[in-house]
Amino acid sequence: MRNGEVSATRDRERGVSDGAAVEVTGLTVTYGSTTVLDGVGLRVPVGAVVALTGENGVGKSTLLRCVTGLQAPSGGVVTVFGAAPDQGAGFWRQVATTVESPTWYHGLTVREHLELVRVANGGDPADGRVDEVSGLLGITGLADSLPITLSSGQRQRFLLAATFVRPSRLLVLDEPEQRLDVGAKRALAGHLRDYLATGGTLLMASHDEQFWRDVGADEVVLSRPEG
C-alpha cells in the first residue's frame, strides 16, 4: 500500500481493537526547498503493526520523528492515541522509541541503565524482566560494561533492550534490525510479535523485508514526492 491507510479489516480479523494509535493526515515536511513528505496519510489502529518501507531519503525516519513529536511538520496533523504528540511525561510513558539515540550516562553499566529505565518507569527491576530482555538480545554478558565501550551492534541491542524493559503502548522503531545478526533479528521479531499479542502497537521503518514479514507487519511504501 502506498502512503495510505493500513487495512482496518485485516486488523480487526487479528483482534485489533477499535481506535487509532497513530493517525497522520496530510503530513508535509520540507527541508528548505526540498519536500520530503508531501501530504502523507497514515492510520495505525491500536494493536496493529506497520512497517514503513522505501528507498533511502523518502522520509521514513522523518515520519517517525513527526509521530513522536520530535519534529514539527511543515503541514498536516498527527495524533497519537487521539492527542497531538507532545513532550509531556504522560506521552512518553505510552510511547517508546528508538528514533533518537540517547546519551547514555557515564559511569553507569549496561545493567544499571536497564534497571534505571525500569525503576524510573515504575517497574520492579528485580522481577526478571531485565534478565529476560538482556537474554533475548544477547547482552547478558555485557551487564557490567560501560556503554561507551560497546560496539555499534551492541549499542543497537542495548538501545532496544532499554526500550523494551519499560512499559509502553506504542513502539516507534527506526530500522530496529540494523546492525543485528541473523539470530538476533529472529529473536527480535519473536519479541515484537509477543509485544503485539499483549495489545501493543508497533510502527517501524525497515529495509529488511524478511524481518518485517516475520513480525507480521503491514507494509506502507513511502515514495519520493513527484517534482
Added chain:
Amino acid sequence: MLPVTATREPVTVPASDADVRRRIRRMRVAAVGRVDPSSVYCVLLAIVMAGVLVGRPLGAVVWPAEAGGPSVPVLVGAALVLLAFLNVLRRTGPLVVTRADATWLLVAPVRRRALLTPALLLTVFTAVVVGGLVGLAVAGRVAGRPAGDTAFAAGLAGGAAAGLLLVLLAVRCQQCPGTGRVVDRLTGAVAAALVVGAAVERLAGGYAPPGAVLPPASIVLVVAATVLPLAAAALVGIWWQLDGWPTHRIVEAAATTGSYADAVYAIEPSFLAEQGARRYWRRRAGIRSSRLLRARRVPPLVAQDLLHVARRPGRLPWLIGTAMVPALVVDGPAWLMAATVLVGALAAASITGEATHADASNPATLRLLGLTARRVYGQRLVVPTGVAVLWGALALGVAQVAGDLSGPWWALGVAAGPAAAVAALYRARASASSIGTIFIDTPVGAFPSGVLLWLVNGVDVVAVLALPTVISLFTARAPEALDWSAVLTQAAVSVAGCLVPLFRRSTARTVGL
C-alpha cells in the same frame, strides 16, 4: 568504467618523507594559498607586543628584585606548575599528530618518525622553556642578592632538566596506559597534598624552611649537567624508536587533541569537559553493577549520582584540597575570600554535572525514563547539595581556624551548600553555544558572547543565592562575630532557591530540563 581491483602486492618501499612533505605542502598551498607576508608581519608584531606588554611583569614574577628565601608557598607553587605541565602533556599525548594526518598519513606507508618528530621537538622545547622558567622563579626567590651567574644557571638548568624528565615520564605513560593511570592518580594526590600542606602551614602560623632545604647552586648545576645529557640521550632513543610507536596510541592522542582544537575553534568549553569524561570512562575498568538501583531505597537518579561519585574517587583529594584554599586567603581581601568560597562551592557541587549536561543537551534518555522535569530536578539536586554542604562546612570551618573569624562559620557553609547545588545545576545545563549567540565585534574579528557568559554562568546564580554568606564575609570580620541570624537567612534563601523551579507548573508535566 575501470574495474575496481585489489593491489596484487603491497608496496615494499615506503614513500620518501621528502616526497610526502612536498606533496602535502603543495596540497595545502592549493587549498589555503601561500603564507601571506602580512600574516607573518602580524604574528611577529603580536609576539613583540606581547613581549613588551607582559615581559616586564613576567620578569618580575620570575626574578623579583629582592629574594625572600625559600618559603612553603614558593616551593608548593613551583611543584604545582610542574605537575600542571605534566597533566597537560598527559592530556595532549604528548606524541601526537593532527587528526588529518592520523586519518590519511598514519595508515599510509609513511615513516612514523617523520610524522612524530615535530611533536617530539615541540614537547621538548616547551618542557625546556616551562621547566627553565620555573627553575629561574625558584632560584630568583632563594638566591641572595646580588645573585651570581651560578645561581642563575643552576635555576635554568635544573628547571630544564626537571622539564625533560617530565617529558620522559609523559612519553612512558603514553606507551603504557597502566603506568599512566598510576601517574595520573599520584599527580592528583600529590597536588592535593601540596595544597593541603600549604593550608596546614598557614594554620600553624607559617613556617620558614631552613635555607638549606634546597641544595646549593653548584650542586644543582652539577646534577643538572649530569641529568640533561642523560635525558637528551633517552629522548634521542625515543626518537629513534618512533617508527615502532603503536598506531592506536597516536590515533587516540590525535582524537583527543583534535577535540581540544574543536573546542578552541568553536569556542565551546563544554567539549573539553565531555572529552575528558569520555576519556576517563573509556579507560575505567573493574566496575561491577551495583545493587543500589535494584534495591530502590533511594530515587533512581539519586542512586545514579551516588554511583557516579563513588566511581570517581580521584576527585576526593581535589575536593579536600580546594576546601583548604579559603583558609589560605582568609586574611586577604574580603572579595578574594568571597570569590574563593563561591567558585569553590560551585565547583564542588558540579561533581555530578556530567549527567545533567547530558540530559540537557540530549533529553532522549529522560524521555526513555518518562520522568517529569520536576522529578529530575528534585532528584538531581540531592547529591550536589550533600557534597556542597560538606565542602562549605569544611572550607569555612578551616578558614575560621586559620583566620580572624569567629562565630558559627561552619554552619554558614552548610547553609550555603544548597545554593551552590542549584547554581551547579544551572551551570551544568548550559553550553557556551546555547547561552550566547550574540557576536561581539572586536578589532581582531567577531567573538561569540557565549564563552564569556559560560564563564560566569552559575557564578551569577550562586552569587545571588549566597548573598548572605558574601555579606557576612565582608562584614563579620574581627572584632565582629558571625551571628546565627546570618546562617538562618542564608538557609532560607538557599531553600527558596531550590524551590523556585519546582513551582513552575510546566515542570510537573514536561520531560527534560
